[in-house]
Amino acid sequence: MQSTWLVLVSLALGLGVGAGFMALLQLAEHHGRRAAEVVNPVVPDGIDQVLDALESAGIVLDPSNNVIKTSAAALTMGLVFSQQLVHAELIELARQVRRSGEAISQDLVLSRGPFNDASLRYRVRLARLGTRYVLILAEDRTESFRLDEVRRDFVANISHELKTPIASVSLLAEALDQAADEPVQVRRFANRLTTESARLGRLTQEIIELSRLQAQDALATPEYLDVDALVAAAVDQSRVVAEAQNITLAVGKKSGARVYGDEKLLVVAVHNLVSNAVNYSQPGSRVGVGVRRQKNVVEITVTDQGIGIAEADIDRVFERFFRVDQARSRHTGGTGLGLSIVKHVVQNHGGDIRVWSQPGSGSTFTIRLPEAATPAAITPTANAATGDIQ
Incomplete structure (x- = not known):
């Protein structure tokens, strides 16, 4: 009877030890998966396809600001080099997004990569992606800014160039009115008026011609x-x-x-x-x-x-x-x-x-x-x- 009791106790102890060992194995496996996720982070499904479809630059950062996903445009624009963000401004914006949880949009002027001094103008937007990642989208707006500057300069130049002949025509017309009884002065002002109006006509025609030429390739x-x-x-x-x-x-x-x-x-x-x-x-x-x-x-x-x-x-x-x-x-x-x-x-x-x-x-x-x-x-x-x- 005593031996039967000893067998039952031993069996119970064995089952308890085995259950504890299995629990330890499961806990170790869980920690192993967590460690693997940290070392090899997995972004949400579909991000790869989204980045591939983007014409603008797309970058996904992990909690340590390592670049784990990037589009081709981000590489060619010089935003990413050796799986790291090149510009400290983007890293700081990513930190702000993690702290606040709010998306950020901002215009930046950044160099084109670590070895190129040429500057490009970007419109960047950063937002949280899930609970651990940050998504950066960057659009190169350099050409758009350049065209805006050209338009502003062109309008300013046209305004300046038109102002002189228009003012001259106005003054000459006024002088003609005042010199109505003086034939010599009338002819003199009329000749100058003809010259200024011809100049104004040439300027207008050349502006039209230049605009037409620039509109066709x-x-x-x-x-x-x-x-x-x-x-x-x-x-x-x-x-x-x-x-x-x-x-x-x-x-x-x-x-x-x-x-x-x-x-x-x-x-x-x-x-x-x-x-x-x-x-x-x-x-x-x-x-x-x-x-x-x-x-x-x-x-x-x-x-x-x-x-x-x-x-x-x-x-x-x-x-x-x-x-x-x-x-x-x-x-x-x-x-x-x-x-x-x-x-x-x-x-x-x-x-x-x-x-x-x-x-x-x-x-x-x-x-x-x-x-x-x-x-x-x-x-x-x-x-x-x-x-x-x-």
Whole structure:
């Protein structure tokens, strides 16, 4: 009887020890899973797909600010490097989100990666993702800010440029009224009024033309053009002004070059260069215009012996409303848009424009356009139904 009792006690002790051991195993397994989750955090389902679909940058941070998920855009924008956030500003915002639990939106100017000093403008939004993670979304708005600045500058410049001729017209009209009984003064004011109104008309037309050029990237219906003919037409438009100032217009020999493009626009571009050359040249000097073909490129060159351009200004001459010599430009009625129009015309024809200049020695502007191949001969084809030639 006693032995049976001892067996039962031993069995009970064994079961108790076994249950305790199993409980220890389960507890160890639970702690192991928790440790694995800390070491290898798992983000909520669907985040990978969301990040892949984003055009903007997307980043998921763990509690230690390690980057555990990122979109391709975040890498190319330089926000993430070696699985870490590059910018301390983003880390601080993430800490604020964890403390407050509230989402944050902010505009930031950040460098493009740890090795690039170029700055980009971002619109960033940070929010909690579950209980442990922070999601960062960043949109590159650099181009948007640049376009806003360009628009503001353009409107400010237009306002400034229009103010002078409009004010002049108003004052001259008032002077005409007061000088109604003085024929000489009336003619004088009327001539000035005609000059200012013509200047205002040119400025308005060039603003419209420039806006139209900037709105299109390529030509809709290019034509097969004779470059020598369009250059001759452009030069002829400046002959009267050049002769009045005793400036010689010298045109080089015919090149036989052909390009595809819009004849009217190319004539305007070349005329603007010739007109500038004449306006910035001294009486008795020479303006040369030449065309040459070189390695499938047609070059139209306008050279003057004028005042030249300072090295600091060469990169700015194609800016809207920029003038090398403000006083001379005002005197000649220049709008400051001519070279900007040239640049956009040339770019819309798939070409580029280059400038060389030296103060006191003159300037050379060169338009470079793709040379057009001779159009293939059109071969007549027979209509299968009627046998007619088309």
